[in-house]
Amino acid sequence: MNTTTKFAGFTLGLAAVFGIAIGAGALLGPEPATPETHDANAHGAPAPGADLPGGLMVTESGYTLRLDSPQAPAAANTPVRFRILDSAGRPVTRYTRAHDKDLHLIVVRRDMAAFQHVHPVLDGTGTWSVPLDLSRAGDYRVFADFTPEGGANLTLGSDLRVAGNYDARPLPAPAGTATVGDYSVTLNGTITPGAASKVTLAVARNGQPVTDLQPYLGAYGHLVALRAADLAYLHVHPEGAPGDGVTPAGPGITFFVNAPSAGDYRLFLDFQHEGVVRTAEFTVSVGQSTDPAPAPNPEPAAPGHGH
Numbered sequence: 001m002n003t004t005t006k007f008a009g010f011t012l013g014l015a016a017v018f019g020i021a022i023g024a025g026a027l028l029g030p031e032p033a034t035p036e037t038h039d040a041n042a043h044g045a046p047a048p049g050a051d052l053p054g055g056l057m058v059t060e061s062g063y064t065l066r067l068d069s070p071q072a073p074a075a076a077n078t079p080v081r082f083r084i085l086d087s088a089g090r091p092v093t094r095y096t097r098a099h100d101k102d103l104h105l106i107v108v109r110r111d112m113a114a115f116q117h118v119h120p121v122l123d124g125t126g127t128w129s130v131p132l133d134l135s136r137a138g139d140y141r142v143f144a145d146f147t148p149e150g151g152a153n154l155t156l157g158s159d160l161r162v163a164g165n166y167d168a169r170p171l172p173a174p175a176g177t178a179t180v181g182d183y184s185v186t187l188n189g190t191i192t193p194g195a196a197s198k199v200t201l202a203v204a205r206n207g208q209p210v211t212d213l214q215p216y217l218g219a220y221g222h223l224v225a226l227r228a229a230d231l232a233y234l235h236v237h238p239e240g241a242p243g244d245g246v247t248p249a250g251p252g253i254t255f256f257v258n259a260p261s262a263g264d265y266r267l268f269l270d271f272q273h274e275g276v277v278r279t280a281e282f283t284v285s286v287g288q289s290t291d292p293a294p295a296p297n298p299e300p301a302a303p304g305h306g307h
Contacts, residue, residue: 053227053232053233053234054143054145054154054155054157054232054233054234055141055143055155055156055157055226055231055232055233056157056230056231056232056233057156057157058156058157058158059156060154060156061151061152061154062086062087063084063085063086063087063092063148063151063154063156064084064085064156065082065084065142065144065156065157065158066082066083066084066085066158067080067081067082067142067158067160068080068081068082068083068127070158070159070160070161071160071161071162071163072132072134072160072161072162072163073134073162073163074134074135074136074137074162074163074164075134075135076133076134076135077131077132077133078131078132078133078134078162079129079130079131079132080129080130080131080132080142080160081127081128081129082120082127082128082142082144082158083126083127083128084103084126084128084144084146084148084156086148090126091125091126091127092126092148093122093124093125093126094148094149095122095146095147095148095149096147096148096149096150096151098146098147098153099217099218099219099222099237100217100218101119101217102122102146103119103120103122103128103144103145103146104117104119104144104145104146105117105118105119105120105128105130105142105143105144105145106142106143106145106224106233107132107140107141107142107143107160108140108141108226108231109136109138109139109140109141110138110139110140110141110231111138111168111169111170111171112169112171112172112226112228112266113136113138113169114133114134114136114138114140115224115268115279115281116132116133117222117224117268117270117279118130118132134162136162136164136167137162137163137164137165137166137167138161138162138164138166138167138168139159139160139161139162139166140159140160140161140162141157141158141159141160141231142157142158142159142160143155143156143157143233144156144157155233155234157231157233171228171264171266171283172281172283173283174264174282174283174284174285175282175283176188178269178280178281178282179280180278180279180280181278182205182206183203183204183205183210183273183278183280184203184204184205184207185201185202185203185204185269185271185280185282186201186202186204187199187200187201187267187282187284188200188201188202188252191257191259191265191284191286192259192286192287193259193261193262193286193287194258194259195258196256196257196258197256197257197258197259198254198255198256198257199254199255199256199257200252200253200254200255201221201223201252201253201254201255201269201280202250202251202252202253203250203251203252203253203271203273204251205273209250209251210250210251210273211248211249211250211251212249212250212273213249213250213251213253213271213272213273214249214272214273214274214275215242215243215272216270216271216272216277218241218242219237219238219241219242220238220240220242220247220249220250220253220271221237221238221253221269221270221271222236222237222238222269222270222271223236223237223238223255223267223268223269223270224236224267224268224270225265225266225267225268226265226266226268227261227263227264227265228263228264228265228266228283229263229264236255236257237255238253238254238255239254239255239256240254253269253271259286261286262286262287263285263286264283264284264285264286265283265284265285265286266281266282266283266284267281267282267283267284268280268281269281269282
């Protein structure tokens, strides 16, 4: 599930990778489309030379995410409606399905709390609708991960403000294990910026490895990663696929990650067991690259091109 693959994309065996680059902050209103191009088969990975990660733009490549309202009441079952508009302002009604859905909606409060991964319903006018748990007030980021028919995969982001007292939480400290009810998920591997990093998330229940994970949206696990500094977004998927005769149904779910920048990231792993989808949450601190710095350019910068 963006998802722009939303650390840089890999193919064949590297099911998806981080596509987060240092870029602009979140925008609230529609902006002109950027000249970036995208690989429609990369699930949101930036095409070579693309500068912006996924989810930071409300408008990209001629498409705009338009919430019916940028504000919502604090409630446990709040209906939220939105549209994807094309460059002429018309609602998009035809999509290319990816991972069993036409559109994936990720919603998270800006302090990385209250994460939700849901699948809205599309009506005949091009309006998507879904109930969200907005019982905790604060500023939320809404990410729409989709592929318009005949187009490339995109992840657009917009802000949603929920009225009430904002109980902002600090980012949880990095930890190698997350607990979800009777389940524990252990993160194995180190993410190094600028290099493909193998990461395995191993699922156990009451201390026993889980070897019968169930497919969820066509995979044994789905990973969303957000960069803490700016909520840059990516949606990665594991190596292999259910039913391919090679990929085991647990306990480990393997991802290959290429993080282009150091910093803190929040990872959200969705997995399904015994008919219930659960989410394990991690904070990962990606360190500085050990690669030597490039030699300084002995020539002075041309006027007007300094940074």
